[in-house]
Amino acid sequence: MMDKTVNQKAWFLVLPVFLIVAFSAVLPLMTVVNYSVQDTFGNNQFFWNGVGWFKELLDPSSDLGGRFYASLLRNLAFSAIILAIEVPLGILVALSMPRDGWRVAACLVILALPLLIPWNVVGTIWQIFGRPDIGLLGYTLNHMGIDYNYVSNEFDAWATVIVMDVWHWTSLVALLCYAGLKSIPDAYYQAAQIDGASRWAVFRAIQLPKLNRVLLIGVLLRFMDSFMIYTEPFVVTGGGPGNSTTFVSIELVKIALGQFDLGKAAALSLVYNIIVLIVCWIFYTVMTNAGVDHTKREGAV
């Protein structure tokens, strides 16, 4: 055994943190758990329901389950589409950025601008921008003979929401990739020149592998954000037309605050939370494994 001084007073130093976390995170979460296993008709009267809400939620034939799965699928499709656009686009933007001089600063500021705009403002911008009567985009498109109306047409609504997200968040991927590119030592580019590598070969052999880790972080951040998206589509389409742009969090708010079904909403919240945690854990595992690959060395060749 090591000769360590035993000092139980250290617990008192941890206590404030413990209390704050309990007050701000654990207790509210437990309230949700509490709601998810009970039913209430107001007046603070509660009836035990066990796992009833969860059973209903996970059963696709029930109304609640049907809505949950539909919104989940919509949300996954949305995330997949924006990732498929934002990641390659972000890489492309980062690759075409200047490497030094005042242009770098200018580019960084311009790229950072959309990231600084609050969600509901972005939503409002696009809500107005897309209107066929007074919006610049909607008006122009309709006058070009394209029948564009995000309020009545499902495809237009989706296109608007996706373009809005790309507009808002591609910068994040681009900035991450730019940082990743900057960290590649010049020697790699010089060696590639010597080796006669084409622009594409340089990208495949040097830049993409070195961007590996920042891209993983970028994909994680963008997936999480788009999977939990609420404000922007809510402001633009309100989840419509019909339910076509109702993503999981919009559905959740409808159930909790629209119908005041607190039990169902609590069950949905918990399942939603668990999905997010599982995805996080997968990313975390992949990322740490990728890290091990670079730091651990094997015997001499």
Place this chain on the structure above:
Amino acid sequence: MARIDLVDLAQSYSGPDADLESFALKPISMTWRQGGAYALLGPSGCGKTTLLNLISGIVTPTRGQILFDGKDITPLSTQKRNIAQVFQFPVIYDTMTVGENLAFPLKNRGVPKAQIDARVAEIGELLDLTPYLGRKATRLTPDAKQKISLGRGLVRSDVAAVLFDEPLTVIDPALKWELRSKLKALHRALDLTMIYVTHDQTEALTFADTVVVMHDGRVVQSGTPQELFDKPAHTFVGYFIGSPGMNIVPAEVSGREARIGGHVIALQRSYDKLPAGPTIEVGIRPEFVHVATPAPGLLLAQVERVDDLGRISFARVRIGGVKFAARVPQGFSIAGSDVGLVFDPSRVHVYADSRLVEGVA
């Protein structure tokens, strides 16, 4: 393979109008023989890497020309010049296997697959990489990485020259020796022109048949290791090569005599027409002057300490204010603080403003 000529080549990082003294590489003209093993030797910041990058095309020269076999290739990009270069820090494409790494320079140039495979196998064999060719090039030790970098430099058989920019800096001392001998063997086996940049004189002297010594952006001497040792053309060469370096002492020289602090030592050659202005110094390597019991007729010096290097011992002494090193003959023991110095007249060189002055026999 080619002969490389540098014609009035110079490089300034602060534009062509900068003061010539501030140039990273002052104008030089020289020729690199085909198939030669060269070392570019000099302290950090002397311009050797600049010279290398000019030859490979990573840096475009401020003025002058580079000719490969008489053809001016100055405006060509690195890709179009037929040059291979190995850098100080190993560059590995870690998504590829070791073999793919070696094949990369050939693949980029559209060499037929059968030829690539044969060449990769040959180079892999020479570098003892054969068992690892199919392995992913990740999780490698620094020396394994540098071996692969070397391999990529050597894999093209048609290059004008292979340039090495201090390639062994990151390697453990024990493996350095091995890799250096390997390089020497590769030079013999592959008949490539090799230019090896280093600040380590041992590396330069063991690798190269011609050592080019650089100092402050200039080439001060280029010759065989023996020439650099026997007849340094510049006091810097004398001091930089050899351990300990050459003794340089201010002196008055006339005819066949040099006068150091009132004491006269004999010279083998005659220096009658020394210019009046420049600082005159004499230089002699510590190996060619030995200490003896003080006696009339010998230059007196004060002993500071004795360095025992095993097979040979050097006494560190002082002549007036000037530091000096001299061999201690075997069996001689220094008594007291003063010694006499015995010079070998044929080995004493005379320098005017740091440059060697040829005497008349």
